[in-house]
Amino acid sequence: MQELFEGFQAEDFAFIAGLLESRVNFSDDRELKRLLDASSEDTTNADKRDDLIAKMRDEIRYAGSSDLAYFYRWMRGGTPGVPVKQVFKDVSSQLDIPVDSVLTEREMVAHIAREYAEREFASLPDDDKIQMLEQLGVASEKATEFVKRSAGVYTIPVLIKTFSVVVVDGLIKRVLFGTIARIIGKAVADRLFALLLTRIPWWVGWIGPAAWTASLSWTAVDVAGPAYRKTIPITLYLGLNSISLDSDSVESPK
Structure with a gap:
């Protein structure tokens, strides 16, 4: 249960809580906020963190369920909401990214986020790829040469080998946060970012308004249904966190 939120700090929990907020369904925003505040005030208290994670998992499971199905299971005394893994599998289907059911939750979201970032970057016109790399600090000549010689291969290992973890980390954040911003809208994105x-x-150069607003022109997720407006951003953010943890520590720019 803890692994999915490994490395999370108060701001990360607050970001997910903001994505889960809703005034029109059975989500328990008030209790989630209470647990978030309690954990933030005492970051060394493992029990408070565990309570927050348990509640957040419940809310993610609810977000992946229809209101009627959730209410029906709750009324019958069952555990409401679909399994967390099923939420992620549904997102993978919506994004057309195959995922193996044997993966752990953390491995699953990391796979989805990584594959999505690779695919979206690869789908950009060459000029846009070069421009993004330049904005991330890559020399124009190197970016142009890489795109010309890439033969359409833009996997994360290749990108890291060619550039650096810092550049690729920024590229992934631009793609994922650009998608999240498109789905949740500018007002909510401004507040949560x-x-x-x-x-x-x-991070402002990677996820600030200028960065993700520019990304809106090419992140084209067709979100069918209100549930995915929560579960896709949540999955991508959890995946981003997992990708970062799986990489070597990313150094802060000097």
């Missing part, structure tokens, strides 16, 4: 930039100001 501000939480992350408070903790890590140097």
Whole structure:
């Protein structure tokens, strides 16, 4: 249960809580906020963190269920909501990314986020690929030469070998946060991204308004149904967190 939220800090939990907020269904926003505040006030208390994670998992499971199905299971005394893994599998189907059911939850979201970032970057016109690499600090000549010689191969290992973990980390964040911003809308994105930039100001070049607004022109997720407006951003953010943890520590730009 804990593995999925490994490395999360208060701002990360607040970001997911913001994605889960809803005024029109059975989600328990008030209790989630209470647990979030309690955990934030005492970050060394493992029990409070565990309570927050348990509640957050319940809300993610609910977000992946229809209101009627959730209410029916709740009324019959069953565990409401679909399994967390099923939520991620549904997202993988919506994004057309095959995923193996034997993967752990953390492996599953990391796979989805990584494959999605690779595919979206590869789908960009060459000029846009070069421009993004330049904006991430790659010299124009190197970016142009790489795109010309890539033969359409833009996997994360190849990108890291050619550039650096820092550049690829920025590229992934641009793709994933651009998609999240498109789905949740500018007003919510402004508010939630501000939480992350408070903790890590140097991310602004990767996930600040200028970066993700530009990304909106090419992140084209066809979100069918309100549930996916929550579960896709949540899955991508959890996956981003898992990808970062699986990489070597990313150094802060000097």
